[in-house]
Each structure stands twice: as C-alpha cells, then as structure tokens.
Amino acid sequence: MSENVLTIRDLSIDYQTDRGVLKAMRHVNLDIPRGSIVGVVGESGCGKSTLISSIIRLLAPNANVPNGSIEFEDQDLLKLSQDQMRAIRGTKLSIIFQDPMSTLNPVLSIGRQMIDIQYRDKKTTSQKKQRSIDMLAKVGIPDPESRLNQFPHEFSGGMQQRISIAMALQAEPALLIADEPTTALDATLEVQIIHLLKELQTTMDCSILFISHHLGVIAELCQHVIVMYAGEVVEQGSTREIFNHPTHPYTAKLLECDPASISEKSRSLPTIPGEIPDLVDLPVGCVFKNRCDRSVEACDTVTPGWTEFGEHHFVSCHLVKS
Amino acid sequence: MSTVLAVKDLRVRFRIASPLQATLNQIEDPFIDAVRQVSFDIQHGETFTLVGESGSGKSTLALAVAGLLDTAEGKIEFLGEDVTNMTPQEMMAYRKQISFMWQNPVGSLSPRLSIGSLITEAYKIHGLKDRDLKAEAHRLLKLVGLPTHFTGRYPHQLSGGQARRVGVARALALDPKLIIADEPTAGLDVSVQGEILNLLNRLQDELGVSMFVITHNLNIVRHISNRTAIMYLGRFAEQGPTDDIFANPRHPYTLALLSANPEPDPESSIEDRIELKGEVPSLMNRPIGCEFHTRCPFIGKHCDTDFPPVQKVGEAHSLTCHYPRQP
Numbered sequence: 098m099s100e101n102v103l104t105i106r107d108l109s110i111d112y113q114t115d116r117g118v119l120k121a122m123r124h125v126n127l128d129i130p131r132g133s134i135v136g137v138v139g140e141s142g143c144g145k146s147t148l149i150s151s152i153i154r155l156l157a158p159n160a161n162v163p164n165g166s167i168e169f170e171d172q173d174l175l176k177l178s179q180d181q182m183r184a185i186r187g188t189k190l191s192i193i194f195q196d197p198m199s200t201l202n203p204v205l206s207i208g209r210q211m212i213d214i215q216y217r218d219k220k221t222t223s224q225k226k227q228r229s230i231d232m233l234a235k236v237g238i239p240d241p242e243s244r245l246n247q248f249p250h251e252f253s254g255g256m257q258q259r260i261s262i263a264m265a266l267q268a269e270p271a272l273l274i275a276d277e278p279t280t281a282l283d284a285t286l287e288v289q290i291i292h293l294l295k296e297l298q299t300t301m302d303c304s305i306l307f308i309s310h311h312l313g314v315i316a317e318l319c320q321h322v323i324v325m326y327a328g329e330v331v332e333q334g335s336t337r338e339i340f341n342h343p344t345h346p347y348t349a350k351l352l353e354c355d356p357a358s359i360s361e362k363s364r365s366l367p368t369i370p371g372e373i374p375d376l377v378d379l380p381v382g383c384v385f386k387n388r389c390d391r392s393v394e395a396c397d398t399v400t401p402g403w404t405e406f407g408e409h410h411f412v413s414c415h416l417v418k419s
Numbered sequence: 420m421s422t423v424l425a426v427k428d429l430r431v432r433f434r435i436a437s438p439l440q441a442t443l444n445q446i447e448d449p450f451i452d453a454v455r456q457v458s459f460d461i462q463h464g465e466t467f468t469l470v471g472e473s474g475s476g477k478s479t480l481a482l483a484v485a486g487l488l489d490t491a492e493g494k495i496e497f498l499g500e501d502v503t504n505m506t507p508q509e510m511m512a513y514r515k516q517i518s519f520m521w522q523n524p525v526g527s528l529s530p531r532l533s534i535g536s537l538i539t540e541a542y543k544i545h546g547l548k549d550r551d552l553k554a555e556a557h558r559l560l561k562l563v564g565l566p567t568h569f570t571g572r573y574p575h576q577l578s579g580g581q582a583r584r585v586g587v588a589r590a591l592a593l594d595p596k597l598i599i600a601d602e603p604t605a606g607l608d609v610s611v612q613g614e615i616l617n618l619l620n621r622l623q624d625e626l627g628v629s630m631f632v633i634t635h636n637l638n639i640v641r642h643i644s645n646r647t648a649i650m651y652l653g654r655f656a657e658q659g660p661t662d663d664i665f666a667n668p669r670h671p672y673t674l675a676l677l678s679a680n681p682e683p684d685p686e687s688s689i690e691d692r693i694e695l696k697g698e699v700p701s702l703m704n705r706p707i708g709c710e711f712h713t714r715c716p717f718i719g720k721h722c723d724t725d726f727p728p729v730q731k732v733g734e735a736h737s738l739t740c741h742y743p744r745q746p
Contacts, residue, residue, distance in 0.1 A: 140608035140609075140610065140611075141578075141579065141608055142578075253474070253698050253699060254473060254474075255698060256698060282473075283471075283472040283473055283635050284472075284635065284637060284676055284679040284680050285472065285675055285676060285679045285694075285695045286472070287679070287681070288679045288681065288692070288694060289694070289695075291681070292694070310608055310609065311681070312609065312683035313680065313681030313682050313683045314681050315683075316681065316682065316683045316684055316685045317681045317682075317685070336685045337685050337686075340683060340684060340685050341685075341686075350610070351609065351610065352683060354609055354610045354612075354613045355609045355638070355683050356609070356612060356613065356616070356636075356638040356639050356641075356642060357638040357680065357681075357682055357683055358682075358683050358684075359642065362641055362642060362662070363642055364617075364620045364624075364642070364643075365617055365620065366612075366613035366616055366617055366642060367613060368610050368611075368613040368614045368617065369610040372578075
C-alpha cells in the first residue's frame with residue numbers, strides 16, 4: 098500500500114457552458130497521507146466543490162476531465178465504471194455535507210436510515226441495528242437505542258451533524274470528505290464537532306479531507322493545508338508552515354483579512370480588492386496578478402511553476418525563490 | 420445622545436398546540452417563550468450587536484422589533500412611541516424609519532426584478548412618487564460602492580458580496596434611523612466580510628444611522644459594535660459595552676462562547692478552553708433555576724433551584740448569574 102490514501106495528479110476539470118469552456122480546476126496536485134487530516138481553504142468559486150465532486154465522481158453532466166488522475170487505494174477513480182465507483186462510495190469513501198438538515202431524509206426515522214445504508218452488508222437486521230446504536234454512542238448521542246426511532250426534526254442541528262458523521266463513518270471508510278461541516282453550526286457546537294472528528298479520526302484510523310473557509314477551524318484541526326484560488330492550488334504545506342510563514346501573496350492576504358486574526362479593534366478592516374478572474378476567459382500568466390500588490394513583469398506573461406520553499410511547503414509564485 | 424430604540428421586558432410567545440390539542444393532550448401551557456424578559460436600548464449612531472446560538476431567539480427578537488411579530492408582554496419604544504400597539508397607518512410610518520437587511524443576501528431579492536427596481540421599491544411602497552427613481556437608484560448604488568450600470572442587472576448575476584451591497588442599498592433607501600441587520604456576513608468569504616463591515620462602518624460614520632446587528636460570528640462583533648448582548652434560550656445572559664465584554668466576560672456562557680472561537684493560529688493553546696457539554700435545552704422544556712445550569716462548567720449551590728436575578732456589574736454591564744466570574 099502506498100503511503101497516501103489519495104493522490105491527485107495534474108487534474109483539470111472543464112465545464113461546457115453557453116459562454117464557452119469554463120476551466121473550473123487546472124492542474125491540481127494533492128496528496129492525502131494515510132491517517133492525516135488535510136484542509137482545503139479558498140473563497141467561493143475557487144474550485145472546492147468541483148474538487149469534491151470529482152473525487153466522488155458526481156460531477157455535473159456538462160463537466161469534462163481533459164487530463165489528470167485521482168488515485169485512491171491503488172486505483173484510478175477516473176477509470177472506474179459506474180458500478181465499481183458505486184461500490185467504493187459509502188464504504189471506502191464517505192462524505193459529510195454542509196447542511197445536516199438536508200442530508201437526512203425527513204420522513205424516515207434515524208434508525209431506518211442508518212440500517213438502510215448498510216444494505217451491502219450480509220448481516221441480520223438486529224446486527225445492523227446494534228451497529229447503528231454503537232455508532233450513535235460513539236458520536237456522543239445520549240440514549241442511542243431509544244433515539245433510533247426518532248425523526249431528524251426531533252434533533253438539534255449539532256445532533257443532526259453528529260448523526261451524519263456517524264452514518265459517514267459507519268462503514269469505516271479509508272477517506273472521509275467533510276464539506277464545511279461546521280458552517281451551519283454555532284461556535285460552541287463547532288468546537289464539539291471538531292473535537293469529535295479529531296477523536297474519531299485517531300480511533301478509527303481514517304484520513305479526512307476537510308473543506309472550509311473558516312481559517313480558525315483549519316488551523317485547529319488539520320495537519321496539512323491546501324490553499325486554492327480560482328481553480329488552482331497556489332500554496333500547500335503543513336498547517337504550521339502555512340499559518341506562520343504564508344508565502345503566496347494570496348495566502349498572506351487571506352490570513353491578514355480574517356477578522357479573527359485582528360486583535361486590535363478596528364473600524365477599517367483589510368480586504369482583498371478586485372475580483373477573481375473570469376474562468377471562461379483566463380488571463381495569461383499568474384491568476385492572482387490583478388489583485389496582487391507585489392506583481393512583477395513575469396506575472397503578466399509566464400504562469401508560475403512550483404517552488405519548494407521549505408520541507409513539504411510548495412508555492413506557485415514568481416516572487417518565491419527556493 | 421438620544422435613545423432611538425428602547426425595549427423593556429419584552430416577551431414573544433409562539434403557540435405550539437391549538438386550544439383543542441392542548442385540552443386533549445392536557446398541555447397546561449400551549450405556548451413557548453422564544454423571547455423572554457429582554458430589555459435593552461440603542462442610542463443614536465451606535466451599533467448594538469446580539470450574539471447567540473441558533474434557536475436562541477435572535478431573529479425572533481429582531482422581527483418583533485421590526486413589528487413583524489406580535490409581542491405578548493413588554494414595550495418597544497421607538498423615539499418615544501410605543502410600537503406594540505400601532506394602527507396599520509402608524510406602522511407604515513414606523514417602517515419607513517427602520518429597515519431590515521435579511522440574512523440570505525440573494526434569497527431576499529426577488530429574482531424577477533432588476534436591481535434598479537429592487538432598490539427603489541421602497542419609494543413606491545411608501546408613495547414617494549415625486550422622487551426621480553433613476554437618480555435615486557444611481558445615488559444608492561454609488562453609496563454602497565457598486566457601478567451604476569448595475570440597475571439593469573438581475574439578482575442571479577450578482578456575487579454574494581454584491582447581493583449583500585444591494586441589500587445595504589435597499590436598507591438605506593428611505594434614510595432610516597435604525598437598520599436591523601440579520602447576519603450581515605453569513606455565507607461570505609473572509610475578504611468580502613471585511614468589505615461589508617467597512618461599508619457598514621463608513622455609512623454609519625457618514626449618515627449617523629443606528630444599527631442593530633445579529634450575528635453568531637464573534638470575530639466581527641469586536642470590530643463593529645459599541646455594545647453587545649449575549650442571548651441564551653430567549654434571555655440575555657449578559658449585556659454591556661463590547662470592549663468590556665471581550666476583555667472581562669463575566670457570565671460563564673459568554674466565557675465559553677469567547678473561548679470556543681477557533682483562532683487562525685495552529686500554536687494557540689486550547690488548554691484553557693471551556694468546552695460546553697451537552698446540547699441546548701428545548702424551549703418546550705426550560706430547565707428549572709438558572710436556564711444555563713445544565714451546561715454550565717461552574718455550577719454552584721442555587722443554580723438548579725433559583726432563577727438568578729439580573730445584576731449590574733458595571734455602569735452599563737449587567738448579567739444573570741449566581742456566580743459571575745471575577746474580572
């Protein structure tokens with residue numbers, strides 16, 4: 098077995114639109130080492146959702162993959178048939194979505210849903226039920242046996258998210274994708290969910306790909322961070338490296354303008370002026386040049402390559418010299 | 420400074436069972452209190468923020484203040500006039516002076532109207548026919564930092580940040596004295612959050628409008644507000660000057676909220692974090708005694724029996740707790 102659970106190499110995704118080909122993701126490389134939590138940060142429109150959909154192979158029908166590979170457990174997910182892919186989803190690869198309320202089916206009891214998703218296992222219903230009870234206990238739901246008969250609306254938002262985590266981890270997947278799982282929750286519940294994920298990750302030995310735009314959560318939970326901008330990975334490295342030595346101008350600005358990192362009270366907060374480039378009509382050179390205040394001549398003409406800035410710390414910027 | 424809005428002992432109730440259901444199922448009290456015993460005031464030109472978890476009654480309180488919900492008890496005074504017993508005509512005049520920025524920036528804009536007509540809708544509703552609507556739309560767009568050719572666009576053509584700016588422009592149309600902003604930065608990226616907060620701060624400095632901001636994002640509270648209230652199960656756990664609350668949180672819930680805020684620093688210590696156990700109790704089943712005692716890490720002697728009275732701990736700083744933390 099390789100040391101990475103998931104290896105993405107040179108992956109690009111295009112969408113066919115009325116205006117032309119929208120290049121949503123370009124030449125993305127990404128590694129998820131076994132047993133680690135990798136965070137992806139970026140603003141809306143940076144390709145986070147496209148990245149997830151491409152891993153679970155649930156891309157929109159107008160999407161097209163011109164190049165790249167997604168290697169998961171020694172097989173290329175992009176080459177699998179629909180049936181093979183279906184066997185992987187939910188067993189080796191699970192996902193938690195942003196909004197727990199719309200993840201769960203409102204007209205079926207929690208127990209029914211948790212037993213239903215074990216349809217592949219050749220076990221008796223009572224064994225499956227017992228497993229659901231154990232799983233609910235693991236995610237910290239008190240009195241799990243009686244709560245199996247309840248419906249999603251009878252649980253609070255935090256509880257619902259716990260249930261979706263329980264369901265996602267029930268099959269002990271090798272990789273769990275968490276798509277902004279705490280955005281719909283409040284600060285105190287957010288912390289509870291982060292702790293829960295961290296704890297389960299160590300006890301169940303799975304890897305997590307954690308998507309968020311909340312920098313605080315990423316800093317606390319993840320070992321590695323990937324910063325995406327306009328469909329490209331602009332910087333990646335260990336959490337400590339990225340937060341202490343942000344090297345790409347975009348990462349630096351993003352960290353700077355997070356209201357949480359400004360401890361002095363201020364009536365005028367820093368922002369990143371400008372807009373992300375049109376992905377149908379991409380600029381030549383660096384994608385961030387129009388919003389970068391340190392751009393040089395090369396930024397207008399040459400697309401920056403990868404520079405290794407430190408150990409496992411990669412930056413795609415002309416200003417960085419290894 | 421003059422008081423713009425004064426709320427006294429406000430209570431908002433929702434019926435959870437019809438009279439017949441209540442009789443059949445022997446429910447003694449077929450109501451839940453979404454907001455209970457809430458008192459606060461907002462001064463001219465100041466920003467008052469309300470922080471709390473979802474389901475704590477923040478939005479209910481805002482809707483009640485805007486006159487969109489009936490109140491059960493208490494008073495809401497706007498510039499000295501009681502809002503709770505207004506005739507429809509008086510209400511119309513009241514609504515001209517307050518405006519609402521809704522939580523979902525795109526969802527609050529009608530998808531079939533152009534930005535120009537969305538912004539000037541308020542003039543038509545309030546019968547201000549003498550205004551040059553086109554000029555007004557241009558003025559408002561400039562005020563919120565959008566290009567004037569946006570009048571011809573439709574909501575789906577806007578980004579989240581732009582839709583939020585349109586929401587601000589709509590709120591400013593009638594020169595209100597008070598703007599109620601429900602989660603003004605929800606769903607926005609950090610760089611855009613800064614833009615919107617800067618815009619609100621700038622407009623407040625220029626126009627002197629008061630603001631009532633509801634949020635669960637503690638990070639932004641510090642930068643925009645003069646005074647803050649922390650809400651739990653429909654009551655204010657603590658309220659006071661924002662700087663005071665951030666420097667010296669006294670109520671255990673405030674303390675937990677502030678320490679639960681994940682900081683963008685991998686080195687930050689989580690040792691001294693107060694983690695709350697358990698879930699928020701249901702409004703249908705309020706705990707006896709202090710309503711926070713089921714989750715409180717510092718539970719003491721009388722907490723599960725007696726309701727703590729509101730006590731003042733500073734000039735404008737008050738809280739409800741038997742054992743407040745020492746500063």
